[in-house]
Amino acid sequence: MQRNHKQQILKPFLAASAALLVAGGAFAQASAPAAPAGKPGHHHHMGHGGGWMKAVDTDNDGAISKAEADAYFNKLDTNRDGKIDKSEMDAHRKAVMAERHARMQAAxxxxxxxxxxxxxxxxxxxxxxxxxxxxxxxxxxxxxxxxxxxxxxxxxxxxxxxxxxxxxxxxxxxxxxxxxxxxxxxxxxxxxxxxxx
Missing domain, CATH: 1.10.238 (Recoverin; domain 1)
Structure with missing residues (x-):
């Protein structure tokens, strides 16, 4: 039962994570230099889920195992209720953005x-x-x-x-x-x- 519950949560979680990465990409774009003149389609972004893959694929084998997905889910589920709500997603997004800003500032x-x-x-x-x-x-x-x-x-x-x-x-x-x-x-x-x- 609990396994089915986690699988039901995993799909929306992955979709929400992708949305989170799009927001993160927008932040990265906003903090990157403006696009060169004459290149309106030129943007700096994280790519199609590349940042999310790196965050979840902890053994760097190019695939996400169930254990890695569960570990990432548990990292976001800070109140340990088996669900990820908006406040947890917002807190995670803010933490990711703060970490990215700190790395950019240090560089x-x-x-x-x-x-x-x-x-x-x-x-x-x-x-x-x-x-x-x-x-x-x-x-x-x-x-x-x-x-x-x-x-x-x-x-x-x-x-x-x-x-x-x-x-x-x-x-x-x-x-x-x-x-x-x-x-x-x-x-x-x-x-x-x-x-x-």
Missing amino acids: FDEKFKAADKNSDGALTKAEANAGMPRLAKRFDQLDANRDGKLTRDEIRAGMQKMHRDHHRRGPQGQGAPGSQPAPATPSAPGAPSTSGG
Whole structure:
């Protein structure tokens, strides 16, 4: 009986997990650099379930066993009632997004530190070109105070502004007909940033 109950739950669980990964992919896309001009279909995302497979396939054999699926189910079922409800899915999604943000931030900080050859906490255009070439392409746009250097704060604020502007314009560079852009919101400390390199 309990086995049938778990099998009945497993299908909706897998579908919900796929939806969770789509949401995670949207977050990854939002924190990645904007698509290059002329390539409206270019997106950064996790692929068709690739992130979910990696999370569940703990022995990395390219398949998900019942034991692996059960272990993942149990990880999400935090109150141990044999079901995964919306609050458990939301909590898991937030934890995954926070972990991804922390990894992205650590990778960015590592690249920034390596590119900052004189260790002054800012990148000159030459340092950006040498160590973070994708970031260098947006150097003038991100250099808000026009001092010829980019600090982490300038990069973070500039990238957040670009993402807000990109989402207001929509995928083709224009807002939806009859829609108004969302109001600008102040940048939150520690918000997602680009890897830049």
